[in-house]
Amino acid sequence: MSNFWTNSSAALSNLESLLESRANQRLRSVGSPTSSFQQIEMTVDTLDAEQDPRRRHKPDTVFFVCGFNTMEPAFGEVNQLGGVFVNGRPLPNAIRLRIVELAQLGIRPCDISRQLRVSHGCVSKILARYNETGSILPGAIGGSKPRVTTPTVVKHIRTYKQRDPGIFAWEIRDRLLADGVCDKFNLPSVSSISRILRNKIGNLSQQSQYESGKQAPHPPPQPTIPYNHLYSYPTSKVPTPPGMPTLPGHMAMHRIWPSSHSVTDILGIRSITEQQISDSPSFSSAKLEEWSAINRTNFPPAISPLVNGVDKPHLEPEAKYTQTPNGLPTVNSYVTAPNIPPYHPHTTQVSPYMGYSATTSAYVTGPTWQPASGSALSPHNCDITTPLAFKSMTANRDAIHPVTASAL
DNA sequence: CACGTTACGGTTGAG
DNA sequence: TACTCAACCGTAACG
Numbered sequence: 377m378s379n380f381w382t383n384s385s386a387a388l389s390n391l392e393s394l395l396e397s398r399a400n401q402r403l404r405s406v407g408s409p410t411s412s413f414q415q416i417e418m419t420v421d422t423l424d425a426e427q428d429p430r431r432r433h434k435p436d437t438v439f440f441v442c443g444f445n446t447m448e449p450a451f452g453e454v455n456q457l458g459g460v461f462v463n464g465r466p467l468p469n470a471i472r473l474r475i476v477e478l479a480q481l482g483i484r485p486c487d488i489s490r491q492l493r494v495s496h497g498c499v500s501k502i503l504a505r506y507n508e509t510g511s512i513l514p515g516a517i518g519g520s521k522p523r524v525t526t527p528t529v530v531k532h533i534r535t536y537k538q539r540d541p542g543i544f545a546w547e548i549r550d551r552l553l554a555d556g557v558c559d560k561f562n563l564p565s566v567s568s569i570s571r572i573l574r575n576k577i578g579n580l581s582q583q584s585q586y587e588s589g590k591q592a593p594h595p596p597p598q599p600t601i602p603y604n605h606l607y608s609y610p611t612s613k614v615p616t617p618p619g620m621p622t623l624p625g626h627m628a629m630h631r632i633w634p635s636s637h638s639v640t641d642i643l644g645i646r647s648i649t650e651q652q653i654s655d656s657p658s659f660s661s662a663k664l665e666e667w668s669a670i671n672r673t674n675f676p677p678a679i680s681p682l683v684n685g686v687d688k689p690h691l692e693p694e695a696k697y698t699q700t701p702n703g704l705p706t707v708n709s710y711v712t713a714p715n716i717p718p719y720h721p722h723t724t725q726v727s728p729y730m731g732y733s734a735t736t737s738a739y740v741t742g743p744t745w746q747p748a749s750g751s752a753l754s755p756h757n758c759d760i761t762t763p764l765a766f767k768s769m770t771a772n773r774d775a776i777h778p779v780t781a782s783a784l
Numbered sequence: 785c786a787c788g789t790t791a792c793g794g795t796t797g798a799g
Numbered sequence: 800t801a802c803t804c805a806a807c808c809g810t811a812a813c814g
Contacts, residue, residue, distance in 0.1 A: 455810060464795035464808050486786055495810050500788060517807040518796030 459493025466514035467494060467502075475499050476506050529564060532557045533572050545569040 452460040461467065471492055478488045485503060489496040506512055529552065536548045545566045552558040564572070 453810085461809055462795090463793065463810080466808055484786080496787065497789080497811075498809050501809080504788085515807055516797095518798075519806065520798040520804070 455493065455495055457490060457493040457495065459495075461494075466517075467498065469513065472502050472512040472514070475502050476512050479503050479506075529557060529562075530572055533569060537573060545573065548573075 452462045454460055466472075471494060474492055475488055475494065478491065479485065483491075485499045486496055488494070489499045492499075502512065532552060532555070533548055536543055536551055540547075546569075548569050549563060549566055553563055558564070
């Protein structure tokens with residue numbers, strides 16, 4: 377264990393210098409800091425929007441770089457570790473990814489917490505979620521539960537009322553349960569049923585009194601989709617990625633996590649591998665299997681070879697998000713600061729100017745460029761840089777995301 | 785000291 | 800359009 381710790385620390389150290397020089401080189405190559413930041417912002421916003429259709433028209437919490445964006449600047453708070461966060465909003469994907477990557481390198485959560493200046497509870501939560509779902513991404517925020525009184529339920533209520541105009545709302549409720557139309561979780565309240573009877577069915581009972589004698593008996597209500605199905609994100613909200621088989625109903629019961637949303641895909645591995653395959657017929661399919669064979673459940677941090685190599689099966693939980701195959705973060709691409717600035721617990725409202733730009737990855741810290749405000753605070757400014765996992769992938773990634781790459 | 789859990793104050797977005 | 804409410808968030812504190 378201690379060996380691993382030593383090794384990973386050394387590796388990390390080497391990697392830091394490697395990436396720092398690489399990032400600095402890139403920054404020089406793109407010109408002014410302004411253009412760099414703007415490019416990063418564009419890239420990051422696009423990527424996040426692609427990852428989460430619910431944010432498609434609205435960027436995630438944006439840590440706008442002061443003076444680089446005409447939009448309203450975001451403000452953050454400083455936690456006890458000196459990291460900047462926005463209350464109520466998820467950490468940027470870059471940070472989330474870093475957490476997972478560092479854990480994969482065998483770095484202890486407490487150390488990750490300190491390095492990234494994220495509370496240990498948050499680190500714990502993100503790692504636990506990653507272990508469970510394979511995704512680093514936050515859950516879907518906001519929205520409402522699906523309505524209980526679905527058209528199917530209303531239809532059945534109508535049927536009951538037609539068959540027995542004198543039926544009470546509570547009896548309807550019982551029958552909905554008994555017939556399997558609803559379960560205890562999505563059973564409408566008596567008041568809801570009354571409201572349906574009043575508003576949606578109206579004079580039906582009266583009408584059916586006249587007609588019931590003539591009508592053929594209604595077929596018994598067919599048990600319909602259980603609530604779980606309803607409560608899980610409706611499949612209509614889960615666009616099936618191109619080339620991905622549509623999930624069978626029982627699969628949709630779970631929160632589907634398309635692999636397009638996995639760390640692997642966020643990092644662009646699939647794109648890379650696919651590209652390699654298409655570009656090079658000789659690319660062994662075993663390579664792909666290699667990726668996919670690495671099961672997330674074999675997550676022991678010190679053992680699992682690559683966080684980025686952990687590909688998610690297509691049927692993993694969490695269907696809320698979609699992501700383009702190139703849902704690539706620029707995680708590995710932020711300029712590191714040689715030293716972590718001291719924690720200044722002055723005000724609780726600071727502008728995370730030098731922070732990670734926005735949502736996904738790319739964030740730039742350190743002395744490369746200083747904001748006009750002179751704020752030394754950099755959210756999650758840390759001295760850990762790129763994971764080892766993708767060292768060999770960077771060239772390919774650059775090709776895939778020229779904008780992102782050029783910004784760094 | 786490390787870490788899992790939870791209360792809290794906050795944001796978000798469908799209904 | 801404004802509001803509600805239940806989902807989520809990360810932090811801080813506790814054990």
